[in-house]
Amino acid sequence: MAAYIVRRILQAIVVMLTVALIAFSLFRFVGDPILALVGQDTTLEEQAELRKELGLTDPVVVQFARFVGNVARGELGISYGQRRPVIDMFKERLPATLELSLLSAVLAIGIGIPMGIYSGLHRDGWLSRVFQTVSLVGISLPPFLVGILLIYLFAVFIGVLPSQGRGDTVQLGWWSTGLLTWSGIKSLILPAITLGLFQMTLIMRLVRSEMLEVLRTDYIKFARARGLKNRVVNFGHALKNTLVPVITVTGLQVGSIVAFAVITETVFQWPGLGFLFLQSVQTVDIPVMAAYLVFVAAFFVIINLIVDLLYYVIDPRLRLDRTTSSDHGG
Template identity: 50%
Template sequence: MNPVYFARRVGHAVLVVFIVSLIAFQLGEVIGDPVTAILGLDAPASAREALREQMGLDQPWPVRYLAFIGDALQGEFGMSYRAQRPVADIIVERIPATVELAISALILSLWIGIPLGVVAAIWRESCWASALMTGSVVGVSLPTFVVGIMLIFVFSVQLGMLPSFGRGQTVAIGAWQTGLLTASGLAALIMPAISLAISQVALVARLVRAEMLEVLRMDYIRFARARGIRDRVVHFRHALRNTLLPIITVSGIQIGYLIAFAVVVEQVFQWPGLGTMFLAALTESDIPVITAFLMLIACLFAGINLIVDMLYALADPRVRLAEG
């Protein structure tokens, strides 16, 4: 791989994380006074000054920022004001729930969206294709919290089939708490995953349709048909295979999107993941938790984008040659 291309992509990722770290640190400066959050408004001035000195808040801004970066590089984000526990421990506890929700939503969106996009491309003049594209617009337009509330009303309130909140029973696999191995955990996952996946299904379907239509116009597809190869083989072995590269790329980026924007779904279903943790931290001005969440999401997006860029360069040599 071209070292210049690799260096540029790594430099971009580091720059993104650096900018987000500045924003996260400055956000912690303006959200509220951490001394007041810990001691309250009625604390004596001497206690407030002692705590401020202990936390290093009496130091200049550059010194505090460098200390923040040094701790972040070691995975240390201080103590949560609300829980009085290390922020890193809280994040480690919450990550499994959010990751399982995001991965389930991604699998569901690909499982439904790819066949819908293929059908809409192959029979593009039919009423079914028009209905699918109209439904995809509706799916993109519907807010996730509206979908979640509708699912709760139908399947929990009216039918009583699925739990309306919580994660169900979980089991430990090492340090990872999973609900995928219990019946109640799987039942609790269904509605949140569907709510989070709805807009992604629409996105995948429209992307597959657009890419499929482009591939079906290629000369090698016409040549395959002229040779008498069956339509099923042409569509699924030749056309769909060459459509999957952008789908894989978008899917990688969507993992970061689903983890970052699962906040609303987690709040609707009271899912004990990073989203509910972040909203609770915002409500109580828990600055260490807020900054840790922002840094985690920034590193996640930067890392996924870097991996996607590398895979693109490996799959298409023209990309790295153009960069060189």
């Protein structure tokens, strides 16, 4: 168990270093950072001095090591556009993105999995057909279109929900939350649906097909032949066996919810990291872009780590214990 975790963590570190290298390369290859920092009337001597002062004349390896060290300490540099530490901007924006992503994930998992189980168990029921049709819509419409349609319907046409922003927020330390005010919660609904719809339908379709697959297996037939109650067979034996693939995909999808937030946040003018990222792309604000890249990668790596550990908990066959007997003969 310990060796397994250590191996996974080492792999995660390698991935993060690779991502850091890419983020670091952004600074080197997307224009000259000095030119981005200084005004037009700075002399070449002053530029050279600044270059030296910022350590840009050091060997690349040294610069990369310094970059990794800074990121690890939470020093993400200073935004070219706003002249403020990137870490402060992230602290302002992070709660908005995480609250939105969290609610989307809860919607996607909390609705997708039960829908999938239902339509797996009642394959030919009319409700299953409705789910299948709805899921087709969710899987084929791009989020920005869903967002615009929802805004048109609920914000413009019916006018019950706000079309943009977070509403009123409450400050808890450095964390600003929209979950404690009525307008904050109302503002969350449309973006959360927009962001989670694709994932919800994907999870539903996956759970459905996995359930159908597992329900055909011999051990489910044998469980029924043993006279076990339907509830036990369906939710104990069958559902648990669908979990490994479902957790894999769900984990990755939760990661993409954070990554896809860029689009949804833009549509809803949501003051989160994704919106910040898009603005930074427009102004070539490389420190912000690099920090966002590292942030999203770290999120994926952490989720993957959790998924790997969950496999271990669910499937005894992956617990490679050495006591596995290989006795032959009946």
